[in-house]
Amino acid sequence: MLLPRLPLPSAYLQSTRALSLTASHSSNICFPSTTATSNPRFSQPRRNTTGTASSLQPHRLARLQSTMAYDNKLFTREHLFDVTGKVALVTGGGSGIGLMATQALASNGAKVYITGRTSDKLERVADTYGKDIRGQIIPLAGDISTKDGVKALYDEFAKHEDCLCILVNNAGISSATLQTESETGSAQELRKNLFETDKSTYEDWQQTFNTNVTSHFFVTTAFLPLLQRSTEKHPGWSSTVINITSISGLVKSAQHHFAYNASKAAIEHLTRMLANEITAAGVKVRVNAIAPGVFPSEMTAGESDSKQKSKLDREKLEGKAPAARPGKDEDMASTVLFFATNQYLSGQSLAVDGGYTLTAGL
Numbered sequence: 001m002l003l004p005r006l007p008l009p010s011a012y013l014q015s016t017r018a019l020s021l022t023a024s025h026s027s028n029i030c031f032p033s034t035t036a037t038s039n040p041r042f043s044q045p046r047r048n049t050t051g052t053a054s055s056l057q058p059h060r061l062a063r064l065q066s067t068m069a070y071d072n073k074l075f076t077r078e079h080l081f082d083v084t085g086k087v088a089l090v091t092g093g094g095s096g097i098g099l100m101a102t103q104a105l106a107s108n109g110a111k112v113y114i115t116g117r118t119s120d121k122l123e124r125v126a127d128t129y130g131k132d133i134r135g136q137i138i139p140l141a142g143d144i145s146t147k148d149g150v151k152a153l154y155d156e157f158a159k160h161e162d163c164l165c166i167l168v169n170n171a172g173i174s175s176a177t178l179q180t181e182s183e184t185g186s187a188q189e190l191r192k193n194l195f196e197t198d199k200s201t202y203e204d205w206q207q208t209f210n211t212n213v214t215s216h217f218f219v220t221t222a223f224l225p226l227l228q229r230s231t232e233k234h235p236g237w238s239s240t241v242i243n244i245t246s247i248s249g250l251v252k253s254a255q256h257h258f259a260y261n262a263s264k265a266a267i268e269h270l271t272r273m274l275a276n277e278i279t280a281a282g283v284k285v286r287v288n289a290i291a292p293g294v295f296p297s298e299m300t301a302g303e304s305d306s307k308q309k310s311k312l313d314r315e316k317l318e319g320k321a322p323a324a325r326p327g328k329d330e331d332m333a334s335t336v337l338f339f340a341t342n343q344y345l346s347g348q349s350l351a352v353d354g355g356y357t358l359t360a361g362l
Helices: 010-023 058-073 096-107 119-129 147-160 187-196 202-222 224-233 258-280 329-341 356-360
Strands: 087-091 111-115 136-139 166-169 239-244 285-292 349-352
Touching: 087 096, 096 111, 096 119, 096 136, 096 166, 096 239, 096 329, 111 119, 111 147, 119 136, 147 202, 147 224, 166 202, 202 224, 202 258, 224 239, 224 285, 239 258, 239 329, 258 285, 258 349, 285 329, 329 349
Parallel strands: 087 111, 087 166, 111 136, 166 239, 239 285, 285 349
Antiparallel strands: none
């Protein structure tokens, strides 16, 4: 149904005429006049060409094009994920996820120190992956299971470097495997599986937390002066701590290892506390966490080859995660580079799990 046409208000008609008259005196734009005119000056709207590329003098045009090219360069992967000249330290960098982080940083220009208890493993990594790359891989043996060991590592590192740009806390161990399934559904059976078994010990919990949580705290706090020095030394850069946690610290299931999952949940919260307290103290150091899903490592595969690499069968993840495969080295590498270079990220955790947590539930 058509609506009847209503007459326009007189105020509207008057304002329209006023605009038309005003437009005829504008130097930049021209509205159509309400009366016909033969004056050629009003026959076509005038266009403002001030500032267009065609009207610029050659030297100004070249400067504009140079600025535009520079602006676009900011969005290239070479700029976004560049760690050239940055100094990194990766604990547990001799295999698994630590090695993935090491390769990611060193291949993109960083000088990466890798630390662990086994010197042979560290030397093997440096010999295998430290050649023909933009950065460096430097073995630095150390024991971070005690406070004295952390201090010794710091003192040795400080002999070679005056700052630390990227700290990756990756060292970690698993815990005893306990049976949670119940055949009878009785509390007595659950007590037997979780308490009475010889595998369930205070020592297991203490050792797991000591490596997976306590060492992260002491390594981070020990290296704070060198981390802050990096922020001061590199304008536009804030140094970063990346804690490697696990989806085991996120999911509700114990996955048969209570101590390990509890320790990973603890480092998730420790990450947020450190990020908050360090910032509150006025120290410009970012702290974040990466929670990997199932990646090939000595912990998940049980071993590593002569190149310190581990393998996992794809079938093990079918039906457990939407990706239906273990994580790849490059999946972890791109995440490490993102956390290392994104200056607007602090106190956050990211699950890189192929969708595992969607299936398992939090």
